[in-house]
Amino acid sequence: MRFIDVMHFASGSLRGSRSRTLLMILAMSIGVAAVVVLTGLGEGARRYVVNQFSSLGTNLVIVLPGRTETAGVGPGMLLGQIPRELSLDDAQELLRSRAIARIAPLTIGSSQLSQGALNREVVVLGSTAELLPVRHMKMAQGQFLPAGDIHDSASVCVLGSKIKTELFGKNQAVGEWVRLGERRFRVIGVMASQGESMGFNTDEIVTIPVASAHMLFNTSGLFRILIEAKSRDTIEAAKRDAEAIIVRRHHGEQDVTVITQDAVLATFDRILSALTFAVGGIAAISLSVAGILIMNVMLIAVSQRVKEIGLLKALGAPALQIRALFFAEAVLLSTIGCIVGLVIGEAGVLLIAKLYPSLPVVAPWWAVLAAIGTSLGTGISFSVWPARRAARLDPVTALAGR
Amino acid sequence: MIDLQKICRSFMVGDQRVSALQDIDLHIAAGDYVSIMGPSGSGKSTLLNLIGLLDRPSSGIYKLDGGDVTALDDAQQARVRSEKIGFVFQSFHLVPRLTAAMNIELPMILAGVPPAERKQRVADLVANYGLEDRADHRPDQLSGGQRQRVAIARATSMHPAVLLADEPTGNLDQTTGKEVIDLLEVLLEQKVTLIMVTHDPALGARAQRQLHMVDGRMTDE
Incomplete structure (x- = not known):
């Protein structure tokens, strides 16, 4: 049997039961769209924070008076006492660093x-x-x-x-x-x-x-x-130099805190990337639910079309071919569902971008790939069992419709 | 052509073994016209399924064109069905969502016949069986006689050597039934071996060879 005929036959049987096909495509596309939109939102939040930070300046290193072991406010700052204050001369001295x-x-x-x-x-x-x-x-x-x-x-x-x-x-x-x-x-x-x-x-x-x-x-x-x-590569050097210069001027006492914008940014970046992954993962669960739905409906389709399967066998279709026919149906279903889902998802992302222009929502490429992969993967792997079941039917009992 | 030696077929019903066929010895030559008659439950359909390779015997040897086909695996048997055997069923077994022409085309699609050749053969068959104005109709828009004509056209589309008909007139009135039998008998002129299961004695009497079955055994010829 030619490949094009397999696809033609499979699409014919999908058209034959329209509401079933539409419902499955809907389930699949909602799953895909959810992955695209949710990861788009997560990625948007991440980019928002990154943009906010870079609007503060680039390659920034910040010197704070007082030594704080954690990122919080030290008790000295609350009481208005600072171990030793930072002076204008301290600041000017920093320019000695290359x-x-x-x-x-x-x-x-x-x-x-x-x-x-x-x-x-x-x-x-x-x-x-x-x-x-x-x-x-x-x-x-x-x-x-x-x-x-x-x-x-x-x-x-x-x-x-x-x-x-x-x-x-x-x-x-x-x-x-x-x-x-x-x-x-x-x-x-x-x-x-x-x-x-x-x-x-x-x-x-x-x-x-x-x-x-x-x-x-x-x-x-x-x-x-x-x-x-001076550049991104010298941020660490600038931080070291700043510390060294202030310590020298403050008689060897390390009483300032030097933080880099990069370090803060990297932390936010990690947190928000993890968040995007988590949200994408939750959406992927809904995709695999769609996969189980496809399996369920394919099993029903097999039992509804027992006579047709028996006939195909009588007409000389080997088990492998019948398996390929059902398999092709699942592949078509998940591909169409996936494309529809991507369109809906991207439309959703565009809509959010329009409603909240300050949030740079963009579905990351890896999420789009993951959505395509999961939908095709679940659709196809969950159709293996129904297709096998169809292929194993006994032709005599199948023709009798039992 | 068809050579059955000591064929037995038994089923398990619950925990009891029921014999559907017992020690069937049968030789059918190419181009023969054979009818199999007997009451329901006598095993005639089981015999037809065995000959059509839809079922396997519990024991015995079945040779088709001199080769032992009981030893073949499923894929090889499917190939034999596709190339040598055509089926005509009592309840037509047309695919409801496909048009008459597409139903006729189906065995050729499954066998991978190139599209151009397929279209040509379908056109010829549609003309042969007088279905020109019905070719684009679905089975539910056809009369019983037309449906069985589509089924016969489909069964002959791969030019099989053996045509197996299981009660081909069972769902038809007498006039259309006779027309269908006429169409099947025309195929004998093309050296097709026609084997027909029926419980209508008048119909069975038209065959050169008449087999009678009772309780899974061949009684006489």
């Missing part, structure tokens, strides 16, 4: 911001001109903090986009004066709106030179030092 491209010291605090009759409480960030490239931030108008001596406490500020709208509305803000605490600052720029990134809304922040912030809050310590390594 692995470090730029640094941006950070001081943070809150203050009353007023302009005319309007005032509000704002988060004030003290930093340097380098913050802009290190954090990948963009300007809407004017300029960012001027480059120059780190100790220069110029009276200039850069407003977050939301603060600018609140204080000035549609009017020009650059060139105007605002009051922060007891001091007047000239607005030299407005940040572009970036929304929230990792729970830190840059639209509601006022940035001033780090030395001015120290004067404003009457401190001399830094909250963080952001370091940008």
